[in-house]
Amino acid sequence: MTYPIGIIGVGNMGGAMAANLLSKAWPVHICDIDDSKTKPLAILGAVTHETPTELAPHVSLLIICVVDGQQTREVLFGQYGAAQQLLQNQTVMLCPTIAPADVEFCANKLSELGIETIDAPMSGGPARARAGSMSLMLACKDAVFQKHQDVVAVLSNKVFRISEHAGDGAKTKLVNNLLASINLAGAAEVMGLAEKMGLDLSTTLNVIEHSSGQSWIGSDRMRRAIANDYEPRAHTTLLAKDSKLAVQSANHLNYQSPLGQVAMATFARAVEHGYANLDDASLFKLLQK
The missing domain is CATH 1.10.1040.10 (N-(1-d-carboxylethyl)-l-norvaline Dehydrogenase; domain 2)
Incomplete structure (x- = not known):
């Protein structure tokens, strides 16, 4: 069963992930500061949003695919951050390569709001992300993985379960x-x-x-x-x-x-x-x- 997926940051990797999901008939909501990145995906059927705050309440799983730790904190907890509108039944998947301390900070802060985190750095490049053959290094609770294993299987046929501790995926990456x-x-x-x-x-x-x-x-x-x-x-x-x-x-x-x-x-x-x-x-x- 499909459900709405949000992706914040649709550059090379995020855009490829969005295109892959759309090709498999998953509803996708996207947000990026660069309109040139969102427009091609909108043509494929993605719903675009101006800010992470606007996007957040429309999805079950929110994938963060920005560049670094500072951007990750900003799109989650900044002035227009997604956390303002996230609900307790939602999950955030962190895909950037960032410091383990940044992952732990975000996971702890989201946990205080009742939101689960999947630490999920990726590897393989845009072509493999588009094909669903990139690697994902997952650190999250087993129950959270079970909840989202269908979409994870679309994103990657090379999924590595690292541990249940957010930050261990980042360390592996x-x-x-x-x-x-x-x-x-x-x-x-x-x-x-x-x-x-x-x-x-x-x-x-x-x-x-x-x-x-x-x-x-x-x-x-x-x-x-x-x-x-x-x-x-x-x-x-x-x-x-x-x-x-x-x-x-x-x-x-x-x-x-x-x-x-x-x-x-x-x-x-x-x-x-x-x-x-x-x-x-x-x-x-x-x-x-």
Whole structure:
């Protein structure tokens, strides 16, 4: 049985999730500060709202798909935040990659209002989100998962139940994304070296993809880089943010993360060099210099 789903933030990932749900005949309500993101989805049948407050009472499950912790707090608890109109039988699903402390803060505050939280960071990119094949890392009560398992199954065929504690999903995502940032920085470095050596980049990447140096993110991004395609599917700022959050978590635990430090610094350099709004394949451009 379907029921109304709300999505706040319909950029690359949120928009793909909304399109997927609409294609499966789920009622979808959306809100985004950028009208250019909402209009194509409205054509597909989504109901648009001006503010999170306006959207909130119309849905059973509210998915937050904004960029960072500050935006997450704002769309929930800010001047036009959804929490003002959420009801006790509703659930909020937090999908951004944010600090575990931000997830715990939001979950605790929502709990005080009688609202359940699903800590649900996602991974896989817009194409997989549109196809319902992205990964979801869920931390929530079993009863809450059972209540929403049908829509979760539409959103993802790779659902990982992490724990019942909100924040553990965020921790898992940070670990994953730190490794992704390390792998991508490494792939960009070795492809830059291959170019300096005079090797054919397509052939070199083909060898790597079938050998011990292979990583999914390295292959995906370096294929774009070879084609000089830096149209953003995943902005460089995202892994810059995520690697920083992960290293901060490691520092808080007095855990040494030398490779994480290097990856974080590499992404920070890419942002400083003007690649913030390019695809994160632009690390290759950075390391060509």
